[in-house]
Amino acid sequence: MILEFIAAALKAAIPAGTPLLFGTLGEIYAERSGVLNLGVEGMMIMGAVTGFGVTLATGNVWLGIALAAMAGGLLALIHAFLSITLRANQVVSGLALTMFGLGMSGMLGKRYIGTPLPYRLRVAPIPLLKDIPFLGPILFQHDPLVYLSVLLVPLLWFVLFKTRAGISVRSVGEAPATADALGVNVFLVRYLCVFLGGVLAGLGGAYLSVVYVPAWIEGMTAGAGWIVIALTIFAMWSPGRALIGAYLFGAVKVLQYRLQPLGVSPNLLNMLPFIFTIIVLLAGTGEVMRKRIGAPSALSIPYAREEK
Amino acid sequence: MRVRIEKRLLPSRWMTLSVPILSLALALLVIAFVFWGYGVSPLLAYKRIFLGAFGSLYGLSETIVKAIPLMICGVGLAIAFKALVWNIGAEGQLLMGAVAATWVALYVIPDAPAAVLLPCMFMAGFLGGAIWGFIPGILKAKLKANEVITSLMMVYIASELVNYLVYGPWKGAEEWGFPYTSKFPSSAQLPRLLGTRIHYPTLILALLLAVLVYVLMMRTKLGYEIRVTGENPEAARYAGMSYFKTVVLVMLISGGLAGLAGVGEVAGIHYRLRYPQGISPGYGFTAIIVAWLGRLNPLAVIPTSLLFGGLLVGGDAIQVALGLPVATINIFNGVILFFVLGGELLTRYRITLERREK
Numbered sequence: 001m002i003l004e005f006i007a008a009a010l011k012a013a014i015p016a017g018t019p020l021l022f023g024t025l026g027e028i029y030a031e032r033s034g035v036l037n038l039g040v041e042g043m044m045i046m047g048a049v050t051g052f053g054v055t056l057a058t059g060n061v062w063l064g065i066a067l068a069a070m071a072g073g074l075l076a077l078i079h080a081f082l083s084i085t086l087r088a089n090q091v092v093s094g095l096a097l098t099m100f101g102l103g104m105s106g107m108l109g110k111r112y113i114g115t116p117l118p119y120r121l122r123v124a125p126i127p128l129l130k131d132i133p134f135l136g137p138i139l140f141q142h143d144p145l146v147y148l149s150v151l152l153v154p155l156l157w158f159v160l161f162k163t164r165a166g167i168s169v170r171s172v173g174e175a176p177a178t179a180d181a182l183g184v185n186v187f188l189v190r191y192l193c194v195f196l197g198g199v200l201a202g203l204g205g206a207y208l209s210v211v212y213v214p215a216w217i218e219g220m221t222a223g224a225g226w227i228v229i230a231l232t233i234f235a236m237w238s239p240g241r242a243l244i245g246a247y248l249f250g251a252v253k254v255l256q257y258r259l260q261p262l263g264v265s266p267n268l269l270n271m272l273p274f275i276f277t278i279i280v281l282l283a284g285t286g287e288v289m290r291k292r293i294g295a296p297s298a299l300s301i302p303y304a305r306e307e308k
Numbered sequence: 309m310r311v312r313i314e315k316r317l318l319p320s321r322w323m324t325l326s327v328p329i330l331s332l333a334l335a336l337l338v339i340a341f342v343f344w345g346y347g348v349s350p351l352l353a354y355k356r357i358f359l360g361a362f363g364s365l366y367g368l369s370e371t372i373v374k375a376i377p378l379m380i381c382g383v384g385l386a387i388a389f390k391a392l393v394w395n396i397g398a399e400g401q402l403l404m405g406a407v408a409a410t411w412v413a414l415y416v417i418p419d420a421p422a423a424v425l426l427p428c429m430f431m432a433g434f435l436g437g438a439i440w441g442f443i444p445g446i447l448k449a450k451l452k453a454n455e456v457i458t459s460l461m462m463v464y465i466a467s468e469l470v471n472y473l474v475y476g477p478w479k480g481a482e483e484w485g486f487p488y489t490s491k492f493p494s495s496a497q498l499p500r501l502l503g504t505r506i507h508y509p510t511l512i513l514a515l516l517l518a519v520l521v522y523v524l525m526m527r528t529k530l531g532y533e534i535r536v537t538g539e540n541p542e543a544a545r546y547a548g549m550s551y552f553k554t555v556v557l558v559m560l561i562s563g564g565l566a567g568l569a570g571v572g573e574v575a576g577i578h579y580r581l582r583y584p585q586g587i588s589p590g591y592g593f594t595a596i597i598v599a600w601l602g603r604l605n606p607l608a609v610i611p612t613s614l615l616f617g618g619l620l621v622g623g624d625a626i627q628v629a630l631g632l633p634v635a636t637i638n639i640f641n642g643v644i645l646f647f648v649l650g651g652e653l654l655t656r657y658r659i660t661l662e663r664r665e666k
Contacts (some may be wrong), residue, residue, distance in 0.1 A: 038456060042642075078646065087657075088649040091394050091456060092600060096649065099593070100642025106635020107346060218635060223464055230457045267472035274464040277457065278447075285453050 003134075009254050011138045014146060015212055017250025019044065019204035019221075021149045023228035024235060024242040025156055026200030030076075032160065032237055033193035034173035034298040038094025039079050041225025042101020043072040043198045047205025049105040052112055052216040061121050065145070065206045072202020073195045075101060080194040084187055087302035102219060112216035121145060121211045145207050150243070152200075157239040169193055173296035176303040186303050201225070223274065230277045234284030236293055245280065252276050323655045328601060331651030335644040342639055348630050360625025361618030367625075369504035372511065373577070375617030377402065377569035377588065379514040381595035382602065382609040383521050384565030388558045390525065390604050392538040395559060397444060397459030398566040399592025400466035401437035403584055405567025406574045407470060408436030410478070410489060410581040413496035413574075422495040426509075426575065429496060433571030434564040440466060441563015442556065449555040459559075463592070467584040474583055489581040498576040507576025510568075517565065521606040534558060566592060589620065590637075597645050 023040050030037045037043075050071035055064030079097050082088040121143045129140040160166040171179040172189045180186050204224070209216055227249060235241040256269045288295070340350035361371050381398045388395040409429040416432075417425060444458035471487070480490035498507040525531035537544040537554045545551060573587050574580065581587070598616050602608035623637040 082646065082649055086650055086653045088652065092596075092645060093649055095396065095596060096642045096645035098642075099638045099645065103635045103638025103640070103642055104342075106633045107342070107639065110633045218633070223461075226457060226460055229454075230461075233454065233457075265472055265476060267468045267475065270471075271465050271468045274461040274468075277461050278453075281453050281457050282447065282451060285451060289452065 007134060007138055009251065009258065011141070012254045013247050013250035014139075014142060015250070016253040017246040017248070018146050018149050019207045019212065019224055020228055020231060020249050021153075021243060021246035022200045022204030022207065023225065024231040024246055025149075025152055025239055026197035026204075027228055027232040028235060028237050028239060028242060029156070029160070029169065029193045029200075030197035031232055031299055032173045032296055033169050033190045034176060034296055034301065034303070035080070035083055035190050035194050036090045036094065036300040037076065037079050037083075037097070037194060037197055038091060038229060039075065039097025039101065039225075040094075040197075040201050040228045041221055041223070042098035043075045043201035044101075044205035044208070044225045044228075045105040045219070045221045046075050046101045047072040047202030048209035048220055049109040049112070049205075049216060050202070051206025052117065052209040052214075053108065055119055055210050056112065056115065056117060059119055061119050061210060064210055065203065068206030068210075069199045069202040072200070072205065073198040076194050076198020076201070077191075079198075080191050083302060084190050084194070087304060090300045090302075098225065106218050109216045109218060113218065115216065117210065117214045120214070143211055145203075145211060149203075149207075153239045153243050160239065170296070172303075173298055176298050180303075180305065186305075190303075201228070204228075227273065227277050230281040230284070233288065233295075234280045236284065236288055236291075237296065248280070249273060249276070324603065327651045327655050328603070328648060331647040332601075332644060334651075335640075335647040338647070339640060339643050342643075346632070348626075348632065353626050353630060356626045356629055357619070357622030359622075361622040366504075367621055369501070369506055370621045371614060371618040373505045373507075373617070374591075374620045375613040376507070376510050376514050376572055376576075377591040378595050378598050378616055379609055379613035380510075380517060380569040380572070381566045381592055382598035382613050383514075383518050383606045384562035385595055385599040386602065386604040386606050386609055387521060387525065387534060388562040389599060390538050391534045391554055391558045392541075393445075393448070393555055393558050394456045395441060395444070395459050395562050396456050396596065397440065397462045397592070398562065398595050399588060399590060400459070400463035401440045401563040401566035402570040402573070402588055402592045403463075403466040403470050404436040404440040405433035405570030406436075406581055406587055407466075407473065407570075408432040408567065409571040409574055410492075413492045414478070414489060418493050418496070420495065422497075425493075425495050426498065429575055430513075430568060430571050433567040435567070437567020437570065438560045438564035441559040441561075441566070445556045445559025445563075448559075449552045455559070470581065470584045470587070474581055478581065480580070487583045487586075492575065492579045496575060497579050498572070500576065505577055507572060510572035510576050513568065513572075515610065517568075518606045518610050525606065530557070566595075589634075594620070594637075594641060597641050597648075600645065601648055 023044060027040055047068040051064045051068030054067045055061050075097060079093050082093040083090045123141060123143050126140040130136045160169060168184045168189050172184060172186050176186045205221060208220060231242060231245040234245045252273050256272050259269055260266055343350040343353045361367050381402060385395060385398055409432055412429045412432045417428060440462055444455045444462060447453040447458050448455040474487040474489060478489045480488050498509050500507050533549045533554055594616050598609055598612045602612040619640055620637060626632050627634060
């Protein structure tokens with residue numbers, strides 16, 4: 001009985017954490033290249049409304065998800081242009097992106113409020129693995145997007161730490177002038193990383209509106225984009241730890257739903273993820289300082305070629 | 309052809325004034341396209357916004373009503389941003405100011421005369437907001453925790469706390485199931501200008517604060533330290549200024565001011581604590597743009613807060629008239645901020661086109 005409860009909670013924590021995992025993986029790349037993008041919330045919600053709208057209109061879930069990723073990427077390019085090309089303040093530009101995304105999605109999504117989505121992404125249990133006792137149902141009976149997000153973790157880790165492209169990304173974030181001198185196109189690398197960040201945030205948003213909920217609710221990301229920013233620090237800019245952090249938050253969300261019937265005030269329960277975000281941020285920051293890893297050195301500093 | 313971007317030594321006075329205005333105009337042009345794409349005539353929308361906000365005595369008075377919290381929060385944020393401390397949590401600090409004032413008015417000294425009760429409410433409100441700002445401040449100063457995240461998380465927490473109070477322990481007995489507290493005693497209500505909702509004591513306070521903070525920033529040692537910390541933290545440390553002190557102080561002040569704005573809302577407009585969106589439609593967030601568009605000059609925050617107050621009133625008008633969603637105002641906020649940021653490049657850098665050599 002207890003075991004079943006735990007198994008059910010763990011199984012639910014994975015999809016609950018999946019939008020955060022997508023978003024965090026993307027933000028890790030953007031920040032690794034030296035660009036702080038606080039617009040994750042805005043990119044996620046635009047992904048959510050695009051994914052929902054396109055899926056509803058075409059009946060094609062995958063097309064909806066693909067265009068949601070594009071929408072996130074396009075929005076990220078605004079931030080890229082402002083912060084990389086125009087060297088604008090990245091904090092303010094990211095905030096502007098979030099406000100814009102929230103406003104635009106509210107406008108575009110008004111007609112979808114209360115509309116059910118008749119198309120679903122089917123759960124695809126993995127043969128053989130799904131039959132492992134206890135772990136099988138928890139880990140291997142999810143929808144394809146959950147598997148995609150999990151596969152992205154080793155893939156993005158490998159690219160970042162074991163390939164030439166990854167070296168470029170990290171060097172641009174640590175010492176852009178040196179990277180530039182060695183022939184790395186600082187601007188191009190940063191643009192690509194910020195774009196990838198937007199694409200993944202858009203995917204995360206689409207996962208919420210098309211798969212997890214599935215419905216369009218105005219402001220449905222409800223702070224997920226900000227949790228992503230904290231998770232990026234908690235993850236110490238490494239994809240592996242992003243997975244742990246995202247599922248931890250998934251578990252908090254599940255806990256929130258499970259405690260509600262026990263008579264705890266829903267408003268106090270709603271505070272949980274936000275209090276937990278602060279705790280996770282403190283834990284991450286503390287560990288980063290202890291291990292002297294530090295954020296990418298050039299994070300949020302615009303690169304200007306001519307100013308030597 | 310090649311684009312060259314060079315740093316200007318000193319932005320000209322003419323440019324510092326004209327560029328924000330030009331940025332604003334361009335932003336409004338882009339938003340016109342958004343309206344057009346949505347199937348709403350941009351001309352009609354802007355006409356409605358303008359007439360709604362400035363076209364009638366009622367509209368004008370409401371513009372001032374909404375400019376009051378924007379001005380107070382914006383002045384506070386100008387201080388924090390000047391020190392490069394990103395207090396994004398004014399919205400939560402405003403709510404906590406409202407909570408503290410409500411507590412004083414309904415539970416601590418409800419029977420006190422107005423001359424005692426109202427000042428006590430403002431003091432409590434300042435404290436409530438200051439505490440809410442202090443937490444991210446101390447976490448940043450002591451533990452280097454990113455204040456953007458912590459101050460924003462504190463907004464969500466404050467918002468849920470207000471919900472908890474008005475749905476739970478503070479719910480008024482005679483409020484017909486609405487998520488409101490009981491009405492404040494009349495001694496806890498601010499006087500208004502005849503026939504309007506302008507609670508003028510708060511308006512006077514807001515204008516005074518703008519001037520006071522201007523003097524603080526330009527004429528005092530603390531103001532100088534705040535500015536140096538923002539412009540050159542290394543130099544500030546070299547000169548023996550305490551980074552810890554500056555960060556905590558600007559968070560306390562900007563939080564406290566936002567708290568005062570919250571007192572104005574409950575004591576001047578609603579006469580009770582309500583659900584969070586009922587108290588503030590995001591004043592604390594819009595104040596970020598108000599401060600930034602005013603180039604972090606407390607005096608310039610006066611006109612920019614009136615502008616955004618008007619935008620809020622006009623936004624309400626087109627929501628009703630043209631069936632646009634509440635979130636539309638966020639599009640204004642976002643796009644205007646984009647263009648103001650882009651425009652700053654023009655004041656800071658000289659852009660020239662030159663032929664590529666060879």
